[in-house]
Every structure is written in C-alpha cells, then in structure tokens.
Amino acid sequence: MKLKELAEQLGLSQTTVSRALNGYPEVNEATRERVNKAALKFGYSANANARRLAMGRVGAIGIVVPIHSSERFGPHTSEFLSGLAERLSRDEIDFLITPLINNDEISAYRRLISSKRVDAMIVSHPSLVDERVAVLTEAQFPFVLHGRTNIDAPHAWLDIDNKGAFYQATSHLLDLGHKHIAMIDGLKGFTFSEHREEGYRDALNERSISIDPHFIVHDCFSDEIGFRETQRFLSLRPHPTAILAGSMMTALGVSRAIRAKGYQLGKEVSIIAHDDVFPYLNASNMVPAMTTTRSSIRAAGTRIAEMLVRLLDGETPETIHEVWPVELILRQSSGPPVIPAK
Amino acid sequence: MKLKELAEQLGLSQTTVSRALNGYPEVNEATRERVNKAALKFGYSANANARRLAMGRVGAIGIVVPIHSSERFGPHTSEFLSGLAERLSRDEIDFLITPLINNDEISAYRRLISSKRVDAMIVSHPSLVDERVAVLTEAQFPFVLHGRTNIDAPHAWLDIDNKGAFYQATSHLLDLGHKHIAMIDGLKGFTFSEHREEGYRDALNERSISIDPHFIVHDCFSDEIGFRETQRFLSLRPHPTAILAGSMMTALGVSRAIRAKGYQLGKEVSIIAHDDVFPYLNASNMVPAMTTTRSSIRAAGTRIAEMLVRLLDGETPETIHEVWPVELILRQSSGPPVIPAK
DNA sequence: CCCTTTGTCCAAAGCGCTTTGGATTGGTAT
C-alpha cells in the first residue's frame, strides 16, 4: 500500500493525505481522522527511503563501532547503547551501527556523512586529540561526543569527571593509610584513561608520595587482565596494599587474585573499582561489598540522546556540554592496610 | 556533490557514471577508471536514500531490541551483535536497531517491514510458538531466527543444542554421584529455557530421580539472582549438592553464595554453568576453574549473518538451519559431592 | 453586493538515484 493508493481509496489527494498523516494544521480534523483510520486499516506506513529522500531528514543516528579493536562491542558499549535507545525511541529515532573492520575510522565516518543515512552521530572513546571530532566539526555534521577531547572547534559533549573520581578514590586510600597504591587503567591514549591517571597522580603528588611506574597498568578491561596484573603486583616488594580497578570486569579479576594469594579484600589489600553500573553485576552484592566510584554509563547514554535531540532541533553545540560528578561509594573492599600475618 | 554534477564534470551522462560506479559491464574500462578517479577526487558517494528508493534494496538488516524487558540489551545481545557485525561488515551491510518501548513487539516488526528500511531481519529469543516468526513468514519477509520455535512455516534458523547441553551436564553430575541437582534457568516461555529444562528433566528421569520443583528456578541472568537463589537452595533440607547455572553472570552469584556459606566449589557444592564465551569473563580463569557447557554466542552471530546473506542471495529458507552441538568442558567446579564437615 | 480573508484541498515539481529502451559508432560478414 502506497500513499497514492491510500489517497485514491479516500478520494483525496496525496498532498492532503500526507499532510493529515504528518500533523500539518491545514487539514480538517474530521478529514485527518478519516485518513488516520484508513491508514491503520490498510496498514499503511510511509516508505522511509522515499520520505527521507524528499525531506532530507533521516530519523536515525549513526554509531561506528570498531569490532576488532579492544574497545570493542563490550558490556560498556551495550549499556551505553541501551541508554541511548531509551531516549531515542521516544522520538522514533533508531540507530545505525556501522561496524568497522579495516580500522580506517575516518573514512567510515566520512562515508556515513556523505551517504546521508543518518542525521547525526555519536562518537565515543575520544583520544586527547581526536581526529574524528575534527572531521565531523569541519563537515558541519551534528554529533555528540561521549567523553572529552582537546579539539578547539565547538562541539557538544558529555563526560564524567574521571579525574575527580580517581583523585577521590586515591585520596581516600591515602587517608586510610595506604602508601602503595596501584592502578589498572584503560588503554593509553584515550582521554578517560589519561584523566584517571591524572587524578591518581595528583592525589599522590599532593602527599609527596613518589609514583612507581610498575604500579600503573594500561590495558583493556577484563577479568583476565585484572587477575594477571594483580598477581604481578603482589609479587613485587613492596607490593601495593590497594588497587584501583578501571572497571568492574577488571575488579573481578583483581579480587580473584587477591583471594588466591590468601589475602582478604579490604584488609591486606584494598580495592576500589570504577563502576559503570551493570544491571547484572552489582557492586554492593559482592562479598565483600565493593567500594566504587560510580557513574551510570546507561544514564549517560540517555542524556546524550537528549543532547542529540536538542542539537537536531537547532540548538547550537557551544552550549551543549556537561561534566558529571562521580560519587565515591564506600563499602567493605577498602579499609586501612593490614600487615599480612606471615 | 551529486551524480548529476559528477556526470557534468566528466562530460558523461548520469547513466554511464552510475553504471561505471556500480560495476556494470557495458562501460569502457578506461571510462570506468576515469569515473572512479573523479568520484574519489570529489569525494562523491551516492545518497543512500535515493539509491535505495530506486533499487528497492537497502543494505541494512533490522533488529528489534526490547529495552525494558528482562531480555534487554545485555552482554549476550552485545556479543551476538558483535558476531553479526563481523560478517555483515564484509558486505557493507549495517544494522538498524529499533528499540522497543511500549512492548508491542509485533507492531514494531510490522512497521519495520513496511517502512522498507531493512532488507531482512534477525529475531532472537523465540518463544515456543513465536508470533513474530508467524508474522514475518506470512509477510514473506526474509529473516533468520536465532533459536527455535514450533511454527510450521518454513524459515531459516540457527540454534544450539540447549537440551543436549543440560542433559549432558546433568548426567555428568549424576555420574559423579549427585542426587540433588538444582537449576537456575532462563525465563519461562523462551524456547531455550524450555529446552534446557527438558534436558535436565530427561537426565533425571532416566535415572528415576524425582524432580523437586523447589530446585528449579526461572529468571533472568544476573549475578544477583544467582546469589539469592543459591542462598535459598542452601537453606533447604536436603540442599542441592550441585547447581546448573544458565549463564556466567548467574554463575558468579552462585559461586559467591556457595563461598559465603563456607563451602568450596566442586566439593560441598558443584556448579556447571552455561558459557556464552564472553571475552571479559573467562571460565577457565576462575578459581576454581568453572566447568561449563560452552557455545560461543558471538560465533552464532557470525554464522547467522552468513545465513542472512545466503537468504538475500535468493536461497530458500527451508534449507537453511543448523543445530550446534554444545561441548561440556570439565574443570574444577564440578566434582563428586562431599559431605559438609559439620 | 463586491472584495478580502480564512479554511481546505489539489496538481505538479522536485529529492538523487537506477534502469529501460534506444541511438550511435566502428567493425565484420555477406
């Protein structure tokens, strides 16, 4: 069933039917109702391609997901997308996921722009100087950045206070009396990793505690990395009495390694993890309950969707950005250091 | 830059340029090369909407993701999508995710069909008699089902042998001497959950062991459910000496509860989990290493993408279906039951 | 009673691409 046929059925012109369906004012309410009823009855729904061709607007936003790299389609991404979806579905905007294979991100973004298949894009995991952001702003293509980058050009973004989070966590451990604090951070180069490290370093520097490079790891977030690196940490002399974990996945591995060594969490070795709030992995349910810096990545997705809608409604990107504070939630996995009973 | 302009630049007709770009034979190789170069130089890339409108083909497949329900956008979904992406990106097919809010699945599928925005769809988590499958086959819309359903109409699907997996796991536990085996399965109504329960029941019936309804739980897959239900199990008299967990998330909670009770995994209480193979959560890395029934959901995604491509190439759905066997991998979390030292 | 306004509706012109049905050319067979 196409518009033309529907119009014929109703004895109206395509124009009127189209307008009725799209809520334009210049059509009689009675007519509109008649049209709506008929559309429902015949199961008519506009051909999206034709519609977009005619309007120039698409009703979809684009996301490029690298599928082979380490920041792959993991639990963070899916929580984030889930949050996005929550808001975007209200406006019937769906999203187009372009998987990236050859790792040529920039050209993937370029193609997506010129193919006119999306109205806007979301870019995640920025580096300190992110070329994608540069390309998109230059092309005047609307987008929201999840994270921060140092590119000058005005653009919309939302980020959490990663630096503050790790500063807080580190300071808290220092307050508890820890002198040797290790960190398993995200991959080098990403802004969030750098910011976290900054927070960590600032806290240590503030107390004039020297920073041991062996205590800093940059890698992907996984149980395995957490386990392996913690084993390494614990074999050092002196070993760290507290570990910052960049994600809950990492934290699982860290906890495992601590326990494997016969230590108790929050006693011989403390741990504070960053928690993106996964519905299936709850920090407060762990044993012992895990102290975390907490910020829902899902909520961030929802908010970013909100920003995107504002952007598409014509709001200027300059005014759209937010930094979310991160709360430190004290639970049992962090406590004053205890000398291991030898 | 649009086709017309490019054609003018080249002094050719739109027809020729279009054909050159799309690899049609009736254009001189020299001309084709000239066109390709120019396209590259001017950064021309066809407007996807116009192209689709003209061709009737889209270059995207659709997925409806319920975002509020329990089978939400979780780690399973993202691993699966990741697998899909791996294969689809080769053919430059991207996917359109339609978030579902009001839970009116059927009409979401209907809209997606009639809006002509996708060439095919993937449907996941079927129930025993799945209405979506019925609607799609009736509409003659190409799709691949991830899982199985009892709908007669021929359709393409791929499923793992859930029944066999749980039959194997249960039998193994019985071989070890367990008499009281509990199961935390997926939500009631989904085919995979039902199949798993069948496998479990068959194994028990085969040995004439009566089935205690208190030992069977249907719920979503999460750490929390695993923990809570295992606590409940362990408070029963007699309590189960082995627990089947439907997912690795669940298994985490189960392990936690077992340990919290002061029991050792594989001793007082054994556990076998179904492992969908998450890159960030490795069964063999756990302590003790976890016995699992193992089948990569990511690989399934890739294979389903493959099937989809075949379907779009005109292959008939009748011939496209596969059941994947599931391997039981014995590790340390399962062993003969040990009477708790009271 | 004529003129303007307002409320409805319509015909037709795009949107940018693919594809059908030729037209043109140069070469080969008759």
Place this chain on the structure above:
DNA sequence: ATACCAATCCAAAGCGCTTTGGACAAAGGG
C-alpha cells in the same frame, strides 16, 4: 556496398514521498 552486430553511451521514466504555489468555496467587512 549493404546488412548486421557488438560495444558504448544517453535521454527519460520511474522509485514514493514532501512541499510549493495556487484554486475554490464559505465567511466576514464595508
């Protein structure tokens, strides 16, 4: 020479929708 064929290229007709620029009638103002 004539006819025929293959190799190239092109003009124009869609694809199904939105939107511009009126047309037409009823209503209101003088």
